[in-house]
Amino acid sequence: MTGARFITFEGIDGSGKSTQARRLADTLRSRGDDIVLTREPGGAPGAEEIRRLLVEGDPDRWSPETEILLFTAARRDHLETTIAPALHRGATVISDRFADSTRVYQGAARGDLRDLVDRLHDMVISREPDLTLVIDMDPEIALNRGLARASGEDRFEDMGLDFQRRLRAGFLDLAREHGLRCRLIDGNRPADEVAADVLKAVDA
Numbered sequence: 001m002t003g004a005r006f007i008t009f010e011g012i013d014g015s016g017k018s019t020q021a022r023r024l025a026d027t028l029r030s031r032g033d034d035i036v037l038t039r040e041p042g043g044a045p046g047a048e049e050i051r052r053l054l055v056e057g058d059p060d061r062w063s064p065e066t067e068i069l070l071f072t073a074a075r076r077d078h079l080e081t082t083i084a085p086a087l088h089r090g091a092t093v094i095s096d097r098f099a100d101s102t103r104v105y106q107g108a109a110r111g112d113l114r115d116l117v118d119r120l121h122d123m124v125i126s127r128e129p130d131l132t133l134v135i136d137m138d139p140e141i142a143l144n145r146g147l148a149r150a151s152g153e154d155r156f157e158d159m160g161l162d163f164q165r166r167l168r169a170g171f172l173d174l175a176r177e178h179g180l181r182c183r184l185i186d187g188n189r190p191a192d193e194v195a196a197d198v199l200k201a202v203d204a
Contacts, residue, residue: 003090004086004087004088004089004090004091004092004093005092005093005130005131006083006087006092006093006095006127006129006130006131007024007092007093007094007095007129007130007131007132007133007202008094008095008096008097008098008100008129008131008132008133009021009094009095009096009097009132009133009135010097010098010100010101010104010132010133010134010135010171010174011134011135011136011137011142011171011187012137012139012142012143012164012167012168012171013142013143013164013167014137014141014142014143014144015135015136015137015142015187016135016137016187016191016194017096017097017133017135017187018039018096019191020133020135020185020187020191020194020195020198021037021039021094021095021096022037023191023195023198024094024195024198024199024202025037025094027195027199028092028094028202033091033092034086034089034090034091034092035091035092035093035094036082036083036086036091036092036093036094037094037095037096038078038082038083038093038094038095038096039095039096039097040071040074040075040078040095040096040097040098040101041054041055041070041071041074041075041078041097042074042078043078043081043082043083043095044077044078044080044081044082045081046074046077046081047074047075047077047078047081050070050073050074050077051074053070054067054070054071054074064106064110064111064113065113065116067105067106067110068102068106068107068113068116068117068120069120071101071102071106072102072120072121072124072125075098075099075102075125076124076125079125079127083095083127084127095129098129098132099117099121099125099128100132100134100171100174100178102117102121103117103118103170103174104167104170104171104174105167105170107170110163128181129181130181131181131183131201131202132178132181132182132183133182133183133185133198133201133202134171134172134174134175134182134183134184134185135185135187135194136168136171136172136184136185136186136187136188137168137187137188138188139161139164139165139167139168140161140164141188142164142187143160143161143164172184183201185197185198185201
């Protein structure tokens with residue numbers, strides 16, 4: 001058994017981070033760990049309602065500023081309802097996205113709003129992961145993979161390849177900026193190889 005840990009996965013749409021989050025959760029559960037696997041936006045009933053507003057519909061549905069407010073509201077509910085109680089009881093929380101996605105998507109790729117993102121985060125979230133695994137993937141391959149899912153939650157994929165390239169650059173910058181908690185994982189490989197590197201980073 002291990003103590004409470006908060007682990008997040010980040011990366012562009014279609015990078016495989018959701019698959020890797022599930023695989024890590026399964027592996028740690030098999031070791032006997034208490035694991036909570038969750039996601040953003042979402043991860044709690046109220047946050048899931050906000051998720052539908054954010055990931056469905058026209059790409060121009062919301063301004064970047066409105067998106068930041070919606071994501072922050074969903075994150076606060078997620079933190080209060082799911083993340084904080086799990087960590088308090090000693091569980092490991094694995095989240096498919098957290099605040100870093102807002103820093104990149106709305107704070108960098110959709111406008112120079114990083115300062116607004118950080119100020120809101122400091123005021124109402126004030127929590128960082130213990131470890132963040134950034135799955136790096138070729139944007140064109142990831143976009144084709146994401147669109148092929150046809151999940152109906154493809155509002156950000158519909159923003160196109162140039163947007164995905166800006167996202168990738170943003171995540172690479174973020175991994176460098178937060179080098180103490182971020183580990184960059186090459187996602188352009190078979191899933192088993194990626195999973196092995198993920199587990200190595202977590203065990204380290």
